Amino acid sequence: QVQLVESGGGLVQAGGSLRLSCVTSGSIFSINVIAWYRQAPGNQRELVATITTGGSTDYADSVKGRFTISRDNAENTVYLQMNSLKPEDTAVYYCHARSILYHYWGQGTQVTVSS
Secondary structure, three states: OEEEEEEOOEEEEOOOOEEEEEEEEEOHHHOOEEEEEEEOOOOOOEEEEEEEOOOOEEEOOOOOOOEEEEEEHHHOEEEEEEOOOOHHHOEEEEEEEEOOOOEEEOOOEEEEEEO
């Protein structure tokens, strides 16, 4: 089992920044990829960014150049630095971890960007 706990969401004005954290615990040795997803009201959950155990990253086109995913292996934490936030970034952000056999979700953290 793997547990994921997100934090760092909140209310910010357009153009501002937030940093989300995802603390992992449990059988983290089995994890291959950790990702951030988001879901706005009435929309499907969408992939925002991914990072592999080797440190390779990938981003949705909508956040490239504004968001950065990183990891601190000593702290078992994955971060999502979000800069130049836009109202359309408003959503619940979820941390997701994937192993060969299973995948896990955190409880989500709300990000609201006001115009």
